[in-house]
Amino acid sequence: xxTTMLRTPIQHCKQCGTKVVYRLPDDGDTKERAVCPAxxxxxxxxxxxxxxxxxxxxxxxxxxxxNIEPRFGKWTLPAGFMExxxxxxxxxxxxxxxxxxxxxxxxxxxxxxxxxxxxxxxxFYRARLLSDQFNPGTETIEARLFAEDEIPWDEIxxxxxxxxxxxxxADRRSGVFxxxxxxxx
Amino acid sequence: xxTTMLRTPIQHCKQCGTKVVYRLPDDGDTKERAVCPAxxxxxxxxxxxxxxxxxxxxxxxxxxxxNIEPRFGKWTLPAGFMExxxxxxxxxxxxxxxxxxxxxxxxxxxxxxxxxxxxxxxxFYRARLLSDQFNPGTETIEARLFAEDEIPWDEIxxxxxxxxxxxxxADRRSGVFxxxxxxxx
Numbered sequence: 001x002x003t004t005m006l007r008t009p010i011q012h013c014k015q016c017g018t019k020v021v022y023r024l025p026d027d028g029d030t031k032e033r034a035v036c037p038a039x040x041x042x043x044x045x046x047x048x049x050x051x052x053x054x055x056x057x058x059x060x061x062x063x064x065x066x067n068i069e070p071r072f073g074k075w076t077l078p079a080g081f082m083e084x085x086x087x088x089x090x091x092x093x094x095x096x097x098x099x100x101x102x103x104x105x106x107x108x109x110x111x112x113x114x115x116x117x118x119x120x121x122x123x124f125y126r127a128r129l130l131s132d133q134f135n136p137g138t139e140t141i142e143a144r145l146f147a148e149d150e151i152p153w154d155e156i157x158x159x160x161x162x163x164x165x166x167x168x169x170a171d172r173r174s175g176v177f178x179x180x181x182x183x184x185x
Numbered sequence: 186x187x188t189t190m191l192r193t194p195i196q197h198c199k200q201c202g203t204k205v206v207y208r209l210p211d212d213g214d215t216k217e218r219a220v221c222p223a224x225x226x227x228x229x230x231x232x233x234x235x236x237x238x239x240x241x242x243x244x245x246x247x248x249x250x251x252n253i254e255p256r257f258g259k260w261t262l263p264a265g266f267m268e269x270x271x272x273x274x275x276x277x278x279x280x281x282x283x284x285x286x287x288x289x290x291x292x293x294x295x296x297x298x299x300x301x302x303x304x305x306x307x308x309f310y311r312a313r314l315l316s317d318q319f320n321p322g323t324e325t326i327e328a329r330l331f332a333e334d335e336i337p338w339d340e341i342x343x344x345x346x347x348x349x350x351x352x353x354x355a356d357r358r359s360g361v362f363x364x365x366x367x368x369x370x
Contacts, residue, residue, distance in 0.1 A: 013202070016196070017202035084230055181294050
């Protein structure tokens, strides 16, 4: 995950800079929004997608030790905020290059996890590593392969990563990978 | 879809109202962002999720005739922008109530469609209608059930809706509903 994106309330209009007011817009909307009293711009805030991969090499999984907050020093799957002008899979691949410097083939969607409490949807794709050599970027202290019995379960950075890893190993045992939809409450 | 959300470039800082500049942030980010020269706030713009349902009653599908722009008068599946404080499925259910006034049971995720050109991800869930009576909201001219051979294919409002309907009928014929990931280019 590349960026801590704190949701601080919108204070000023992004179009004209006037101080906004929070009220119901005039279009029948039923939620209060930051509305500009000068130019009438309505500011929407919506959930963010976090996209990443489960990169595997044989029976091992690639994890990255975080060199950034939050969860500095904890282990994660490569993932980060989806950007404009990319698909979910393209964003997941980009993050895997940025955070692990891995070479891989993208496979199918594996988990979709809702984290409504923080306004996020996390999507992980399976990715088949083509090499066990990695060239991690500055956001990663170390990129390393782990067999299932080596996974540092108590040192996993995010709940969505833990849930994804658990389902990956369960599906691998069953011999069939399906798509898992999970709500993190 | 409830809202036309045009992406106009951010002009002013949402925290302090100062005119922003577009540049690379100082944290190693590789994309230009709207950065405030006064308070250093970095403004991110990310893709939006649109969430909706494929509501079915027996062999018929519920479509809504749009009473709003864009695509006024065209037919759509109930869908709209996902809000904070809800999951993808909760948002899809909310939109189905708002746009169709339908009673239904939510089933599984059915399609995930990337529309990178407009920075959107569309997610549709199957929903089993409990009644063929509807009470559509102000965004809908008419909510109506269609058999497959009655679908107004040339009057469907959005490409993601058309792709979802096509896959729904194909899966129904095969007897197995799976999750479909589609890139709309």
